[in-house]
Amino acid sequence: MKQKRLIKITVIFFLLQVFGAALMMFVIISMAMQVVTLPQRAVSEAAEQVKEWIYGGDVDLSNIDFQIIADKWLGVAEWINPENDQKEVGIPAHVITMMQQEDLLIPPELLIAIASLKGKDDVKWIENIAYKLAPRDLVFEKIEGDEVLTGIKTYLGIYEFSYSTGKVKKVSFKENTEILDDVLGSLRLKKDKDLILSIVKSIEPGSGISPDQGSIEISGSYFAWPIDRKYRISSTFGERYHPIDKKWKLHAGTDIAVPEGTKIYAAADGIVEKSTFSKAAGNYINIKHDNGFSTRYLHLIRRNVKVGDRVKKGDLIGLSGNTGNSTGPHLHFEIRMPNGDPVDPEKFLPDIY
Template identity: 35%
Template sequence: MTKKRGAIAFLLTTVLLAGSVIPLQAGELEDAIKEQRELQKKGEQARSQLNNLTHTADKLQNQIKSLATQITVATNSLNEKQVAYNQAVEAVNQSEQELKKREEELANRQEVLRKRVKEIYQVGQVSYLEILFEAEDLSDFITRVEYFNRLIDNDQKILTDIGLEKARIEEETKVLQAHRDEAAKLKAEAEKAKAELDAKKKEHQVALDTNKKAQSDIFEQIEQMEADSNAIAEKIRKLTANSGVVHGTISTYPLPGCYEISDAYGWRIHPITKKKSLHTGTDLPAPTGTKVLAAGNGEVIMADWYGAYGNAVIVDHGGGYTTLYGHNSKLAVKVGDMVKAGDVVAYAGSTGWSTGPHLHFEVRIKGESTDPMQFFR
């Protein structure tokens, strides 16, 4: 690669050739470059904000997923607690019904015995005289008296048994009521835990929706800045392009050995703004540091940071043809250098608005973009 002349010499020579027209163009070029750099700074700030928002959105989405899983677990736990509580309530109801039945039975038995004792008390000795007179003999009399005594003793035993059964059921009911109260407590705790998780998930979703709205606003800003940047880039090309002499043709593939195309020329969904836009070049994936070659003979008219293109090189091939090499990790040429087809002009990277190491390769004819792959078919 040889250097034909430096930028200052180039401007002086052009001034001598073009007279008073060039100072106007030089001023316009300086203003355009300054405006491009300002857009670049704003673009980087917007992209930084977008990266922060995207990072936050990813965290929120992961947290929402985690909360959704926790809510599922909490819901299952609540359902189990609800079933346990329902079973405890049913057990208490059954026990209370059984207790009520025993209480009624004991009350009936007590009433029967009370009446019998009352009758015996009221009749008193008359009853024994009746038993004596009605008895056939002494033995029959004793038998009759023992019968009445045993009847009363049996009633007392039945009362005792019923009382013991009632006490047992009362104790069981207390235990079941305690289980029911504990089940109710656990159910309330499960309901509270689920409600808190639901509230957290709702808060995170609101935050995520707000984040997405902010991303959308920045996408619009980036899209507008990209459009402005492209317009200024076109202006710079027209102000700097030397279309008088054809230095060479576009014939050399810029990335020998790297023939995969990750994003072809044409309309697409922009990887940064997520909106449909014209992709003015072809993206060729390549490891960072891969040599980028000039596609033909020409003059370097730009070698610097170039907004969304990152570190970029533009070569003027004459006749209105220019090539652009964007997103480089490092540049190997400077403005004014004359290059030949196959000379190294940069090294592939992922600077500017890029999602990974690759070369963005453009060919423009009189400022209009065209499919660069047509020159290598």
């Protein structure tokens, strides 16, 4: 009897040793994994912080009147009066009217695009850019007793006007974006030229509506849902009590309760701006789109694209996961305006829910 009891105690002791050894091995492997991944994560997070410090974060352009800045050069522009060959300051009113009709003035949207991409909200800096983009080489001549504009070099090209009975008969245009290229080159934004011009075109000319005012209307068909079928919306856009931070704060996107490993697709054409890891967002991807807006995809288990990649609407960019500050598998999806302000994604997407 004593022998059986001794054997039982020995077996239990052996099993405890095996369990302890397994637990110790698990702890060692976990620590080793932390040691392996921690430097990569630390470097990635540090790189993002340095990048934000250099380029700046999302800028607040809501208090800047871009229309005034865009037109300010009109009052200080210098030109030669053909009547007396004297230098004049300030563009004549009737010439301004003509330039407005021909869309030759600096569009505020151009300044908004440049300021947004550069992360600048300094008024003097933006005014300096506007001055550099202002039309150059204005040529005035006296025709039929009236002083008229016959030539102008703008940021998009060179215009020549021919007149008949005091009115413009023909406008000839020769494309030459030398001014714009020089300005963008000095700002290191030349590679973003097509994107900047697409932002300008996405806003109705002369409407006075600018992205920073939250007034752009884009049809739902521009953006597509980043998943291939209907899933449950677990948290909508807006103020909510944060399940992890335990306080009320803005939920800047829409949470879609998708199983881990669900394929995630680009919501529209664009360029991958970020594809990295952070403690809060986990694996995440940011895409800057051709209309100046951007989308964000958080808590992924895998990222299939890298910074600089060109993607099209519907391209596979990663797999959903549960990384970062997340209480369960889901995709946090955001749509942001050109100035970085978040908007309700469901207002910009096809109505499938």
